Amino acid sequence: MVIERRISRRTIIKATAAGGASVAAGSLFSASPLRGADDAAVADPKVRGPFPILSTPFTESGEVDYDVLAQQAKFVSWGGCPGMIWPQSGDSVDLLTTEEKMKGMEVLAKTTRDLPASLCLGVQGKDTAEMLAFAEHAEKLEPEAIISRSPDSGKSEEDLRQYWKALAAVARRPVILQTTGGVAYKGPLPSPELMIDLAREFPHFGYIKEEAGNVLARMKVSLAAMPPVRRVFSARGGFHWLEESRLGSEGVITERAVYADVLTRFWELQQSRDDPAALQDLFDKFTQMVRLKPGSLRGTNLYIWKKRGVFKNLLSRNYGPKKSIPAEPKLSEFKMSEAQIAEADAKFAALGPYLKTVTPDLDNPA
Numbered sequence: 001m002v003i004e005r006r007i008s009r010r011t012i013i014k015a016t017a018a019g020g021a022s023v024a025a026g027s028l029f030s031a032s033p034l035r036g037a038d039d040a041a042v043a044d045p046k047v048r049g050p051f052p053i054l055s056t057p058f059t060e061s062g063e064v065d066y067d068v069l070a071q072q073a074k075f076v077s078w079g080g081c082p083g084m085i086w087p088q089s090g091d092s093v094d095l096l097t098t099e100e101k102m103k104g105m106e107v108l109a110k111t112t113r114d115l116p117a118s119l120c121l122g123v124q125g126k127d128t129a130e131m132l133a134f135a136e137h138a139e140k141l142e143p144e145a146i147i148s149r150s151p152d153s154g155k156s157e158e159d160l161r162q163y164w165k166a167l168a169a170v171a172r173r174p175v176i177l178q179t180t181g182g183v184a185y186k187g188p189l190p191s192p193e194l195m196i197d198l199a200r201e202f203p204h205f206g207y208i209k210e211e212a213g214n215v216l217a218r219m220k221v222s223l224a225a226m227p228p229v230r231r232v233f234s235a236r237g238g239f240h241w242l243e244e245s246r247l248g249s250e251g252v253i254t255e256r257a258v259y260a261d262v263l264t265r266f267w268e269l270q271q272s273r274d275d276p277a278a279l280q281d282l283f284d285k286f287t288q289m290v291r292l293k294p295g296s297l298r299g300t301n302l303y304i305w306k307k308r309g310v311f312k313n314l315l316s317r318n319y320g321p322k323k324s325i326p327a328e329p330k331l332s333e334f335k336m337s338e339a340q341i342a343e344a345d346a347k348f349a350a351l352g353p354y355l356k357t358v359t360p361d362l363d364n365p366a
């Protein structure tokens with residue numbers, strides 16, 4: 001299924017938010033506003049701020065719950081985040097079939113068409129051919145951006161260069177490059193110099209999700225190369241976002257979408273700089289919340305999704321031994337003790353001053 005593109009309320013809102021003059025002429029109707037040589041250093045204003053990764057929900061029978069996935073997208077938009085990403089986490093990339101990922105992309109493209117939040121679709125694969133299959137599908141759906149990590153089969157930086165150059169030939173919108181690969185990737189970290197080279201060569205590249213190696217040192221190199229680097233995002237669960245934002249990162253990419261309103265408030269305080277005490281307090285309470293054990297992304301995180309009225313259960317698909325991909329889905333349900341539930345509830349309550357309504361009307365998200 002291909003989602004027909006139209007000039008929607010979301011498109012108009014985004015163009016207005018960009019400030020009119022800062023948007024290249026004709027960008028409302030073109031696949032990418034970054035066209036001519038004069039625009040080579042321009043960063044797309046829609047690809048900035050917190051872009052949380054959606055967590056994949058499952059039905060009781062272990063199938064992807066596309067209805068809840070759509071509700072999750074509405075929740076993120078209701079929370080105020082400028083964008084969202086899917087599929088990008090390890091389990092959604094590795095443990096879903098090609099058909100499931102492509103259908104999920106279609107559902108999200110349709111769902112977000114009239115929402116103010118931008119959609120970024122994840123396109124990666126074990127090799128160039130698999131990545132291009134997802135990239136071509138994503139392009140038909142016309143999201144605001146694309147994100148891609150290293151190929152599982154990559155063994156050298158030159159492999160990564162050729163893989164992403166192949167993506168550059170297909171993509172017609174901003175491309176975020178993730179500096180870590182998946183669990184099967186054994187190749188080198190892509191160097192900041194590679195990212196800078198690709199940004200210089202391709203006007204729609206230069207967006208970096210930095211989470212590899214010595215992150216602060218690498219981030220400083222990339223930030224010093226703006227332009228042609230256009231945007232550097234923090235990652236790593238958001239645990240270092242405050243420090244990295246002071247260096248110059250302009251947003252965060254993390255699978256913490258259940259805290260969309262918290263991430264939005266952090267971003268607002270960070271941008272205004274008028275209440276550093278509130279910013280520090282929010283950051284401290286957020287990191288205390290997301291550090292809770294047991295589990296993280298498919299643990300307490302799922303409990304909060306259900307608590308906030310979006311997820312129906314605490315089910316996950318799992319890797320096999322040594323992060324292997326099982327032939328058939330392995331389904332499990334996350335369970336918490338009474339003490340763990342009490343601690344999660346207390347940490348979540350501490351975030352109260354920074355939360356929007358706990359149970360939003362997702363059929364009519366504002």
